[in-house]
Amino acid sequence: xxxxxxxxxxxxxxxxxxxxxxxxxxxxxxxxxxxxxxxxxxxxxxxxxxxxxxxxxxxxxxxxxxxxxxxxxxxxxxxxxxxxxxxxxxxxxxxxxxxxxxxxxxxxxxxxxxxxxxxxxxxxxxxxxxxxxxxxxxxxxxxxxxxxxxxxxxxxxxxxxxxxxxxxxxxxxxxxxxxxxxxxxxxxxxxxxxxxxxxxxxxxxxxxxxxxxxxxxxxxxxxxxxxxxxxxxxxxxxxxxxxxxxxxxxxxxxxxxxxxx
Numbered sequence: 001x002x003x004x005x006x007x008x009x010x011x012x013x014x015x016x017x018x019x020x021x022x023x024x025x026x027x028x029x030x031x032x033x034x035x036x037x038x039x040x041x042x043x044x045x046x047x048x049x050x051x052x053x054x055x056x057x058x059x060x061x062x063x064x065x066x067x068x069x070x071x072x073x074x075x076x077x078x079x080x081x082x083x084x085x086x087x088x089x090x091x092x093x094x095x096x097x098x099x100x101x102x103x104x105x106x107x108x109x110x111x112x113x114x115x116x117x118x119x120x121x122x123x124x125x126x127x128x129x130x131x132x133x134x135x136x137x138x139x140x141x142x143x144x145x146x147x148x149x150x151x152x153x154x155x156x157x158x159x160x161x162x163x164x165x166x167x168x169x170x171x172x173x174x175x176x177x178x179x180x181x182x183x184x185x186x187x188x189x190x191x192x193x194x195x196x197x198x199x200x201x202x203x204x205x206x207x208x209x210x211x212x213x214x215x216x217x218x219x220x221x222x223x224x225x226x227x228x229x230x231x232x233x234x235x236x237x238x239x240x241x242x243x244x245x246x247x248x249x250x251x252x253x254x255x256x257x258x259x260x261x
Contacts, residue, residue: 015042017086018226021069021126022096023062024052026195027145030215031093031222036060038223044082044089046096069096069122070114079129089130091141091226094123097163099201104158112159119163124170131183140183141226144171145218148191148210148234151243175231184229188221191239210239 018035022028024047035041036059043062047053050066057064063085067078082089097119100111127142134140149157150164171185178185191210205212213236221233234240 015040016090017042017044017082017088018091018093019044019046019065019082019089019130020062020093020095021046022094022145023047023056024049025056026095026197027190027193027215027218027222028093028095029056030219031095032056032060032062034216034219034223035226036062042086044086046078069126070117072125075122075125076129079126082130083133088133088137090134090137090139091143092127092130093143093145093222093226094126095145096122097145097197099157099160099197101156101160101201101203103156107159115159115163119160120166120170123167127174134183135178135181138182141229142171142174142183142185143222143225144185144187145222146171146187146189148189148239148243151189152246171231184231186225186230187232188218188225188235189232189239189243190218190221190235193218193235210236 018041020028020032020043023032023045028047032043032045033056035043043060044065045053045057045060045062046065046067046069047056048066048068050064053064053066056062065078065081065085067074069075069078098115100107100115123144131140131142134142144167146167147160147164149161150166150168153161168187171187174185190213192205192212193215194212195215218235221235224230225233234243
């Protein structure tokens with residue numbers, strides 16, 4: 001687990017430093033609030049909406065580091081500012097993400113590129129920038145916010161599912177590479193979460209199952225893997241069962257999904 005045993009009251013330098021992307025709303029903001037309520041963490045908060053990010057930073061006593069992760073220079077500046085501001089980054093919680101829903105044949109090319117950039121490419125690049133410091137210190141956490149869609153695929157969310165599936169393959173591959181370095185890679189895999197995500201993508205959530213869960217439940221899962229280093233956590237936990245069925249018997253799963261999904 002991340003070592004908070006050396007923390008002394010009032011000594012901010014001893015608290016593990018956590019960089020949370022997508023912290024201006026949704027799961028990212030809920031994670032910031034969850035960790036702030038517990039205490040013992042030094043929070044660096046990233047988002048594109050500077051006004052909302054400033055509010056979250058004020059509520060959580062975190063430091064706002066606004067940047068558009070889709071932009072190469074902004075992303076590099078964020079990594080540099082985070083390490084300069086706090087001296088190090090002990091944990092990255094990659095919560096920034098966007099969605100798009102509708103038939104793939106009607107999806108604009110620019111929307112495909114935007115999802116691939118924000119949900120996948122930007123995450124990989126940010127991990128690449130921060131990971132060397134963790135490895136050199138012999139400890140760290142990389143927590144990726146995935147999705148059930150990346151485990152099983154979802155009708156009319158093909159590109160979004162592809163980006164989240166890509167994160168899963170990235171996480172698995174990175175775990176092999178990191179081995180005994182002391183750095184752990186975790187994924188939190190929610191189904192539907194009650195956040196502004198669906199309104200922003202322009203299509204409201206309409207499925208009967210899984211029902212949306214509060215963002216706080218996803219934040220609790222993030223806190224769990226941050227401390228324990230557990231590899232994968234589904235939110236809610238019962239979603240792990242259909243994911244396992246899909247892996248063991250994909251044909252059966254697709255038949256059931258077409259009938260009930």
